[in-house]
Amino acid sequence: MTSDKSALPAVLVVEDEPLIRLEAVDTIEDAGFRTYDAGSADAALKILEAQDDIGVLFTDVDMPGSMNGIKLAGLVRERWPSLAIIIASGIVDVDKAQMPEGTLFFPKPYPTTRIIAALQDIAANLRS
Numbered sequence: 001m002t003s004d005k006s007a008l009p010a011v012l013v014v015e016d017e018p019l020i021r022l023e024a025v026d027t028i029e030d031a032g033f034r035t036y037d038a039g040s041a042d043a044a045l046k047i048l049e050a051q052d053d054i055g056v057l058f059t060d061v062d063m064p065g066s067m068n069g070i071k072l073a074g075l076v077r078e079r080w081p082s083l084a085i086i087i088a089s090g091i092v093d094v095d096k097a098q099m100p101e102g103t104l105f106f107p108k109p110y111p112t113t114r115i116i117a118a119l120q121d122i123a124a125n126l127r128s
Contacts, residue, residue: 007123007127008123009053009054009056009122009123009126010034010035011033011034011036011054011055011056011057012036012038012044012047012048012054012059013028013035013036013038013058013059014037014039014040014043014059014060014069015039015059016039016060016063016064017060020060021037024115027112027116031119033119034053039063041063041065041067041068041069042065042066042067044072045072048076055082055083055084055123056085056086057073057083061088061089062089062090069089070087070094073085073087074099077100084122085103086103086106086118087106088105088107088115089105089107089108
């Protein structure tokens, strides 16, 4: 863990279930990352347009609103190509071929240690 949050990219957590979102945010912040959170893809896009320090999108697939997490990931890859993308889902038949290239996928329930390890790898690659 690091105490210098400015050295790590901010993570945007997109999850429509408030308790799951809160747990993800707490876990990611405990690992030293700054976070933003949104309950839908539409809210996430507004945050991405307003904040320039986000380096990672961490999104669920199944959400209310104009698009699901996979469509959000595709749009993010087009508009913000440098962002790393992590998708998590409890849906067992997710078509990974629809995900943008380079996307990491974790089935729910995911071990938080694997998410943190993935975020730390992303942060290390951004610094090098």
